[in-house]
Amino acid sequence: MAKSIQFEIVTPEKVVLKQEILQITVPTTNGEITVLADHIPLVAILKPGVLEVKRTDNVLEIMAVSGGFIEVMKDKIVILADTAERAGELDEARIKEARQKAEELKNTAKSLDDVEFANISAQIEKELAREKALSKWRRLKNLDK
DSSP states (O other), X not given: OOOOEEEEEEOSSOEEEEEEEEEEEEEETTEEEXXXXXXXXXXXXXXXXXXXXXXXXXXXXXXXXXXXXXXXXXXXXXXXXXXXXXXXXXXXXXXXXXXXHHHHHHHTGGGOXXXXXXXXXXXXXXXXXHHHHHHHHHHHTTOOO
16 A cells, blocks of 8 residues: 655645645646655645645545645655635636736736736746646546536
8 A cells, every 4th residue: 555644735725725735736836747755755835736646545635735835754745825716616617717917917008017026927827727726626526618
């Protein structure tokens, strides 16, 4: 049997998931990495994207993250995320609407300062990550339209 490791993902609002897992795949600023039990200690910056958590029952849990940090320790993995949402809880209509609004704001970027432009770009990345997570979750559950 595969070895498990304690995992916890936390946002400023709540603990999103806390359980034993077999592995996790995360989007970092240096590329996507997969972590299993006995991985070397590591700290990395997360970028917006899709998180894949393989639970001890071999079910794949899909989440969208908008950034944060991952810390891999000898016996535990901790993610401190800006936002993290389980794909099954995402609302496709709201995601598309939010992304469309952000894209429209970005198109008026001539009147925005650098900070506003960066905030809008980050919002677009977050919504794209949410869309990818939902799409991947639907494929896994055979719910594609």
